Amino acid sequence: SQQGEEDPQALSIQEGENATMNCSYKTSINNLQWYRQNSGRGLVHLILIRSNEREKHSGRLRVTLDTSKKSSSLLITASRAADTASYFCATAPGNAGNMLTFGGGTRLMVKP
Amino acid sequence: SQTIHQWPATLVQPVGSPLSLECTVEGTSNPNLYWYRQAAGRGLQLLFYSVGIGQISSEVPQNLSASRPQDRQFILSSKKLLLSDSGFYLCAWSGDSLQETQYFGPGTRLLVL
Numbered sequence: 627s628q629q630g631e632e633d634p635q636a637l638s639i640q641e642g643e644n645a646t647m648n649c650s651y652k653t654s655i656n657n658l659q660w661y662r663q664n665s666g667r668g669l670v671h672l673i674l675i676r677s678n679e680r681e682k683h684s685g686r687l688r689v690t691l692d693t694s695k696k697s698s699s700l701l702i703t704a705s706r707a708a709d710t711a712s713y714f715c716a717t718a719p720g721n722a723g724n725m726l727t728f729g730g731g732t733r734l735m736v737k738p
Numbered sequence: 739s740q741t742i743h744q745w746p747a748t749l750v751q752p753v754g755s756p757l758s759l760e761c762t763v764e765g766t767s768n769p770n771l772y773w774y775r776q777a778a779g780r781g782l783q784l785l786f787y788s789v790g791i792g793q794i795s796s797e798v799p800q801n802l803s804a805s806r807p808q809d810r811q812f813i814l815s816s817k818k819l820l821l822s823d824s825g826f827y828l829c830a831w832s833g834d835s836l837q838e839t840q841y842f843g844p845g846t847r848l849l850v851l
Contacts, residue, residue, distance in 0.1 A: 656837055668828055668842030669782075714781065718837035725836050730781035 630729035649715030761829030
């Protein structure tokens with residue numbers, strides 16, 4: 627089964643609002659990554675957070691990681707119409723030989 | 739800087755025809771290479787990955803095969819396409835570890851009719 631599962635599957639908000647997406651996983655991880663995909667394009671890496679980190683920031687993006695709850699969240703503050711995209715989390719299992727595994731994604735729509 | 743190319747961007751093929759999709763990476767050596775398929779509005783399905791020339795690992799048994807004839811070239815092939823092979827095919831590369839950040843190409847949209 628998939629390691630990471632995003633929630634919600636779809637999210638619609640108004641421009642200027644904050645968007646929060648969650649990712650839950652089942653086994654221990656070495657790191658967790660968030661990616662963005664615009665419609666019809668390849669994925670773009672946003673942030674990598676390691677298992678010993680609790681929070682990371684990049685511009686308007688804030689990622690948190692709670693290893694006790696096996697979950698992560700991606701917060702986009704002051705959203706813009708250009709943030710409309712699908713967002714995927716990917717988990718790197720605790721066994722270093724195992725692959726990075728992608729979740730099913732959250733489709734975010736930001737209405738102008 | 740590193741770049742990744744995929745071609746063609748779009749392909750319409752009849753059922754039963756062969757397929758060859760190509761992916762090349764520039765600006766890095768001995769990358770790990772990956773082929774994914776994505777159905778409309780869905781997540782990524784890992785098809786193949788390669789840690790070196792001639793080394794291919796298959797994740798899902800299917801009608802497709804992959805080859806890595808050169809360090810930075812990854813090819814996805816089929817001898818006879820099925821309707822179910824339609825989808826969006828993405829190539830990606832990463833550094834030394836299979837757990838590092840992956841960098842994706844622009845994708846190939848394949849429609850099998």
